[in-house]
Amino acid sequence: MFVVERRVYERIRGRLRRLYGEDALDALMERLQLIVGRYGVGAECPPEAAGCAPWDQTDAVLITYADMVSANHEAPLATLRRFLAEQVGDAVSAVHVLPFFPYSSDDGFAVVDYRRVDARLGNWVDLEALAEDYRLMVDLVINHVSSYSRWFNCYSSGMAPERHYFIEVDPKTDLSGVVRPRTSALLRPVQTPHGQRYVWATFGHDQIDVDFSNPDVLFEYLDILLFYVHHGAQIVRLDAIAYLWKQLGTACIHLPQTHEVVKLLRDLLTLVAPTVLVITETNVPHAENISYFGEGDEAHMVYQFSLPPLLLHAMHSGNGRYLTEWIAKLAPPKPGCTYFNFTASHDGIGVRPLEGLLPQPQLEALVTAMEERGGLVSRRSNPDGSATPYELNITYFDAVGIPGDLELSIQRFLCAQTIAMSLQGVPGIYFNSLLGASNNLRGAEQSGRARTINRQKWAVPELDAMLGDDSAHQARRILPEYLRRLRIRRAQPAFHPDGPQRALELPAGLFGVHRVAPDQSQTLWMVANLTGAPLQLAFGRLVRRPRELRWRELIGGWRQSGEQLPSRFELEPYQVAWLVGDSAAVPGHAVPGQAPGLDAYPR
Known part of the structure; x- marks a missing residue:
């Protein structure tokens, strides 16, 4: 566990160096150590929890x-x-x-x-x-804060440290290359003790961007x-x-520093709350x-x-x-x-x-x-x-x-x-x-x-x-x-979210995916009718030998297997079928081992 912690601290140190340089690095690491454990989070989290599947x-x-x-x-x-x-x-x-x-x-x-x-x-x-x-x-809500917040009120009053929390820009600066999710003006004028300033407001003038x-x-x-x-x-x-870090002369979206901050947040949670x-x-x-x-x-x-x-x-x-x-x-x-x-x-x-x-x-x-x-x-x-x-x-x-x-x-x-x-x-x-x-x-x-x-x-x-x-x-x-x-x-x-999926190649009007459990204990086909008319699909479009499987449709509840299985099934308008094929369930067609994986079916 201590080895893991050391590695995470080393990663964080590298991220802080890339974000803020070498001069302030030791002081920033000391601040980080003060934050870790302040709230007692993760105290009851068993060490093995970090390695468990999270979903x-x-x-x-x-x-x-x-x-x-x-x-x-x-x-x-x-x-x-x-x-x-x-x-x-x-x-x-x-x-x-x-x-x-x-x-x-x-x-x-x-x-x-x-x-x-x-x-x-x-x-x-x-x-x-x-x-x-x-x-x-x-x-x-990490990109911006309300213009009615204490931080922004302190900024407007010239009070430290918040007077350095926001991004001031000369209104004459060419900002035409900045990617915007809104049509409002990017800069908001603000009266401060030092005169009028213009602050960055990506999403509107009540949401003032903070300066990371x-x-x-x-x-x-x-x-x-x-x-x-x-x-x-x-x-x-x-x-x-995506808009977190600003750098003049760029689009100010997806900058490397933004990704570095996200990774740093992840590292911090790995240390104190790995689940x-x-x-x-x-x-x-x-x-x-x-x-x-x-x-x-x-x-x-x-x-x-x-x-x-x-x-x-x-x-x-x-x-x-x-x-x-x-x-x-x-x-x-x-x-x-x-x-x-x-x-x-x-x-x-x-x-x-x-x-x-x-x-x-x-x-x-x-x-x-x-x-x-x-x-x-x-x-x-x-x-x-x-x-x-x-x-x-x-x-x-x-x-x-x-x-x-x-x-x-x-x-x-x-x-x-x-x-x-x-x-x-x-x-x-x-x-x-x-x-x-x-x-x-x-x-x-x-x-x-x-x-x-x-x-x-x-x-x-x-x-x-x-x-x-x-x-x-x-x-x-x-x-x-x-x-x-x-x-x-x-x-x-x-x-299971870790189970792979494959898009099915189906006739017009149908859409489907093939899902398999991570341990291959179950294989499932989702087929949907996207039209207002009944449509049919051959089982053979899903699997090479459909009569060797026992079929269950989970939403409607029907079951079919063996020689009783029709060659095709019908989907009503906008019907979705969850089809499960169990390979070992049909007498005379038992297949030893696990359920078939993605490679066992026609593409």
């Missing part, structure tokens, strides 16, 4: 705001915990509570105080209680990170991490996104930002070609790393992750289809001054739905969700998707923010009415079926 097929993450569910005379965090216990149970293993701090805008992502829970939501005791039921995932070239800023966030772990955080999401996972949020093209795996020494998980729009395109076109091509080219995650597969979150459906994956005419048609369904389009600024779509603001239910046909909309939506939870990685399910929520147009209009369209919240009586036996709301059908499929999934070793 399995039982894992799925529910993404929610702290006050997504509210009741009179009860803290929303307590109400959320009660709702999860009564309605969700073990269908998910982790809960991502979106920023629960005091904030000034952006529904929590303009943090006023990192160490306080917004009193309107509850307190740290409520979060610790939730962490007893589920793995708790929290946000480290100052090691004091780094150590503030190292301390905050361990504070969260002390209060029960087991997964830490690094928000907007805590790091996930990076980078809404960028796929190749840039997966760069945050590093060499297996950076993020444990990265969001699959290309999945939501590619899957959406497949559902609308009835053609899985581009989705299949993308899956086929996905590199297996490095050991100790995996993908975070989601279709929706509190943000919109990103468009940039489609770059290089979907032809421009197809993308434009998709944007138009979303607008026809009541969706909104957020745009970003380009270096030439133009604006292009950045994300589609719409609930995923309305995005995949067919206006005027609730039945087919439900089937299409469940099809999309089931595909996502079948892919290699850990599924992430947004609360609004769990209920099949429709666009919150009134909320978006009232707030003036496009993202509010997918951030609806409910009072308990409203939810009870939606989910009641007499309810005609789509949630009454979607929630129980969604949870049923999640529970089926958690029992299948082939869905």
Whole structure:
């Protein structure tokens, strides 16, 4: 164990040297040693825990705001915990509570105080209680802070050390090459005791970027990170991490120093809390996104930002070609790393992750289809001054739905969700998707923010009415079926995040992947009908000798084997099948050894 610690300290020392130079290195290492152990995190973590698999097929993450569910005379965090216990149970293993701090805008992502829970939501005791039921995932909003925060107030007043926490830039500087996720002006004027200054604000003028070239800023966030772990955080999401480090003359995105900081955070957790996972949020093209795996020494998980729009395109076109091509080219995650597969979150459906994956005419048609369904389009600024779509603001239910046909909309939506939870990685399910929520147009209009369209919240009586036996709301059908499929999934070793996957080459209108358990104890085929018409598929497209296997379809529940097995099976419109083939179960066809691996099947 001491050898491991020495190696980690040596890595951290090298990272600090590359970030801040040799002169301050010894002092920075002394500061680091003071932080390690301050909160007592990791004290009860057995040494062998660091080598354990951090996930399995039982894992799925529910993404929610702290006050997504509210009741009179009860803290929303307590109400959320009660709702999860009564309605969700073990269908998910982790809960991502979106920023629960005091904030000034952006529904929590303009943090006023990192160490306080917004009193309107509850307190740290409520979060610790939730962490007893589920793995708790929290946000480290690391790129920027609220303009109403103490740090920025001290900066504006000229007080140390915070007066050195922000990035001042001469407004005459050419910043046209900076990659922007927003159309707002990059620099915000601020009156200080030293006159007017202009500070960097990537995401808007209430979210002021902090200066990580100052090691004091780094150590503030190292301390905050361990504070969260002390209060029960087991997964830490690094928000907007791609923009962390700024260097004039560059695009100020994905800089080497940014990757070095992520690796340093990972190293710190390896020292004091080795079971805590790091996930990076980078809404960028796929190749840039997966760069945050590093060499297996950076993020444990990265969001699959290309999945939501590619899957959406497949559902609308009835053609899985581009989705299949993308899956086929996905590199297996490095050991100790995996993908975070989601279709929706509190943000919109990103468009940039489609770059290089979907032809421009197809993308434009998709944007138009979303607008026809009541969706909104957020745009970003380009270096030439133009604006292009950045994300589609719409609930995923309305995005995949067919206006005027609730039945087919439900089937299409469940099809999309089931595909996502079948892919290699850990599924992430947004609360609004769990209920099949429709666009919150009134909320978006009232707030003036496009993202509010997918951030609806409910009072308990409203939810009870939606989910009641007499309810005609789509949630009454979607929630129980969604949870049923999640529970089926958690029992299948082939869905282990470390289990390999292969995209299937199937006839038009069908999409599928082949999954195998890491220990080859189970092999499974997911096949989905992306169209509104019944389609058939020959078992021989999946395996060379299908009658040598005993087949089970896990969602519908049918079983077939031996000579009774038909040559083809039919998929209803938007039906998804989870097919398991057991090789030793058919009399006369027993095959000794383990279940067949990926190489045993036709390509």
